[in-house]
Amino acid sequence: MHRYDPARQKLAFGLAFLAGAVDATGFVVAGGYFTSFMSGNTTRLGVELSTDPALALVPLALIGAFLGGVVSGALVRRHAGDGLSKRVLLALVAALLGLAAGALATGWAPGFLGLAAFAMGVSNNVFSRDGEVTVGVTYMTGALVRFGQGLAARIGGQKLPATRGCGLLWCALAAGAVVGGALCLHDPRIAALTAWLLALVLFGFALRIEGASR
Incomplete structure (x- = not known):
């Protein structure tokens, strides 16, 4: 996170919020x-393979959709190049979440889940360098580890610049989950629609960032 300018850090926080929602x-x-x-x-997959193999198809399908999104996003990023990759990838994420919201609105829950998982896989390519993810926006274990290491360093009177922003990234994902869960209390379709609208906002923000850097 510390390697990116404030605008790109805000985009990362927005993506983490979106992932939580x-x-x-x-x-x-x-x-x-x-x-x-x-x-x-993966934990659900392992448990269900041991207890009820038929149920294991659900997590397996979601993992497959997510992986497909990661692969597709990486290929899109390679083709688009660094100067356009964020806007192109976020356009794809917004399109997928729009389709997912539409699927849920029609009552097709499996379609929503597959498209949403695929979109989240794509989103992890927004912040990458040399084919490797630099900021994971949908998983926070690593961010929490770095945040903890930063706290330990501060307690010891040192500073670890590489840990800056990791705690806020986790907070963004947690806040998104709170908002998504709260909206689901009213109607999951509203939550899905809100996620799509947020993805459109992030796409517009990416347009502004990449336009300013050209």
Whole structure:
């Protein structure tokens, strides 16, 4: 996070917020599965393979959709180049979440879950360098570890610049999950629509960032 300018850091926080909102919506719709937290789905997969193999198809399908999004996003980024990649990837994320919201509005929950997981996979390519993710926007274990290491360093009277922003990134995802969960109390379709609108806002922000850097 510390390597990026304030505008790009804000974009990362926005993406983490979006991931939290989408994940909370997917959790409610799927009854305990995730659209961005693949560690949780992997645990569910392992448990269900041991207890009820038929149920393992759900987390397996979500993991497959997410992985497909990661691969597709990486290919799109490579083709678009660094100067246009963020706007192109976020346009794709917004389009996918729009389709996902439409699927849920028509009552097709599996379509929403698959499209949302695919979109979250794509989003992890927005911040990458040399083919590797520099900021994971849908998973926060690493961010929490770095945040904890930063706290330990401060307690010891040192500073670790690489840990700056990690705590805020986690907070952004948690806040998104709170908002997504709260909206689902009214109607998951409203939560899905809100996520799509937020993705459009982030796409517009990416247009502004990449336009200013040219």
